[in-house]
Amino acid sequence: KPTLDSYIDLRFTAYEKLIGTVEKILPLNETFFKEVVQLRTISHAARVNGNVVKEFTAESKISLVSKNLNKLLGDYPELRGNKDITKFIRAVVAQEEELQSIILRYNILLDEYHSLIWGMPGNMVVLCFKKLKKELPYNR
Secondary structure, three states, X not given: OHHHHHHHHHHHHHHHHHHHHHHOOOXXXXXXXXXXXXXXXXXXXXXXXXXXXXXXXXXXXXXXXXXXXXXXXXXOHHHHOOHHHHHHHHHHHHHHHHHHHHHHHHHHHHHHHHHHHXXXXXXXXXXXXXXXOOOOOOOO
């Protein structure tokens, strides 16, 4: 989960650069970046409060927005010619691809963990050391 969190933070850092550049041309509330900022706020608050499900839900909605970044250039012609915006969109897309591979790895490791604690002899160890059993949600 800490690795996943660091990749989520890296993706948002790339978003911050993109948003900062777009804001110089268009007001934030005229683009869908306002939604990204709101979702990131929800995600961060959920992480601080330990609500992993709410955090994953908000982050998956940001991933959906990331898939439409190229549409941004089509919807806002004033952004189309800006090389910085194109560069930052590529950076966000690259971070999103890395994040998706980390999410896949996280879910695979969670499967392995569940197999281990429910199988023999892991099941016996968990009965002796209850702290080893953690309720961790999948990131869908």
